[in-house]
Amino acid sequence: MSRVFVCGLGAVSPAGWDVAAMRAALAQPASLPVEPLARPGWTKPLRLRPIPPPAQRLAFLAHPRLRRSSAVTHYAAAAALEAVKNLRAAGQQGPSLGVIVCLQAGCVQFSYRFFDEVSQDPATASPLLFPETVFAAPASHIASLLGNAPLVHTLVGDPASFLQALALGATWLEEQRVLACLVIGAEETNWLQADALWHLDRRAVLSSGAGAVCLSLDAERSLGAELDAITSIHTYTTPRPRACAAQAMRAELPASAPDQLLCDGLGDSPRTDAPEAAAWRDWTGPRLSLKRILGEGLMAAGAWQCVAACDALATGPHAAAIVSLVGCNLHAIGARFVRSPLFVRPN
Numbered sequence: 001m002s003r004v005f006v007c008g009l010g011a012v013s014p015a016g017w018d019v020a021a022m023r024a025a026l027a028q029p030a031s032l033p034v035e036p037l038a039r040p041g042w043t044k045p046l047r048l049r050p051i052p053p054p055a056q057r058l059a060f061l062a063h064p065r066l067r068r069s070s071a072v073t074h075y076a077a078a079a080a081l082e083a084v085k086n087l088r089a090a091g092q093q094g095p096s097l098g099v100i101v102c103l104q105a106g107c108v109q110f111s112y113r114f115f116d117e118v119s120q121d122p123a124t125a126s127p128l129l130f131p132e133t134v135f136a137a138p139a140s141h142i143a144s145l146l147g148n149a150p151l152v153h154t155l156v157g158d159p160a161s162f163l164q165a166l167a168l169g170a171t172w173l174e175e176q177r178v179l180a181c182l183v184i185g186a187e188e189t190n191w192l193q194a195d196a197l198w199h200l201d202r203r204a205v206l207s208s209g210a211g212a213v214c215l216s217l218d219a220e221r222s223l224g225a226e227l228d229a230i231t232s233i234h235t236y237t238t239p240r241p242r243a244c245a246a247q248a249m250r251a252e253l254p255a256s257a258p259d260q261l262l263c264d265g266l267g268d269s270p271r272t273d274a275p276e277a278a279a280w281r282d283w284t285g286p287r288l289s290l291k292r293i294l295g296e297g298l299m300a301a302g303a304w305q306c307v308a309a310c311d312a313l314a315t316g317p318h319a320a321a322i323v324s325l326v327g328c329n330l331h332a333i334g335a336r337f338v339r340s341p342l343f344v345r346p347n
Contacts, residue, residue, distance in 0.1 A: 004173060005215070008216060028049075139154045180221075203267075234246075257285055265324060288312070
């Protein structure tokens with residue numbers, strides 16, 4: 001496999017609208033505040049870690065394609081623009097950029113609005129809402145925003161699918177189909193999601209946002225991190241439980257070391273976290289559990305893990321970082337990133 005470098009990172013999270021805000025939140029021991037979220041028909045609210053308002057109006061919202069778009073597109077677009085800012089500064093345009101957008105729940109807010117109108121009176125339901133309900137809507141908007149990228153895919157799955165998207169992006173680069181590939185994981189919140197999560201895991205706190213990782217074969221674009229390996233995909237079913245898939249993924253990754261960071265997917269739910277916690281019981285090195293601070297961001301949380309791992313290599317003392325993703329209903333997969341030297345142009 002060719003050497004694949006990380007040339008850009010972007011994030012929108014309950015910590016704020018860039019990677020620096022997320023880094024600052026993860027450096028603190030305390031979790032971010034939780035707010036109540038009303039559920040129709042219930043007196044007791046659900047729980048949510050909300051995205052704070054941006055410090056200033058998002059300039060990209062003036063783009064014609066984004067004037068009627070859902071929050072998930074706004075988050076994905078903000079993370080995407082942050083991740084490709086170095087490419088744009090170097091004059092690399094959209095036609096050389098591949099885009100993969102990963103979603104689990106998708107455009108929930110517009111889906112809720114559309115089907116609510118349909119249930120009330122199908123004859124007056126607005127057809128303008130329907131295009132924003134489909135899973136491919138955010139990818140379509142981002143491709144237009146970035147200049148009609150030649151390869152644009154939407155990948156729907158559980159959070160572990162984000163690493164599948166990174167593997168696909170690396171394949172596109174090796175096949176020389178694109179010069180860079182932007183992989184985005186994003187989600188938005190609605191009481192429907194929070195209600196579903198409550199029924200599955202009473203202790204989890206829903207959150208939303210996006211994370212973006214831009215890949216390139218060009219060492220000159222490296223931010224200081226390199227994709228070293230992605231494990232096999234370990235699916236789980238009734239005969240093969242989730243714990244076995246997690247253990248199989250763990251077996252493909254290195255042992256713990258003082259200079260190697262583990263970015264796991266553990267939250268505050270012992271029952272839900274048990275398979276992944278058991279798989280990494282032998283880990284004695286530094287560790288970062290993002291969900292305990294940022295909340296359960298579904299696909300966005302999987303993206304945040306990769307962004308945090310790469311950012312730690314670019315800004316911290318770690319020589320390598322491992323991302324562990326034990327998906328909620330499909331598979332377990334892991335990845336290893338290593339520090340790469342920053343390229344310094346000669347004078």
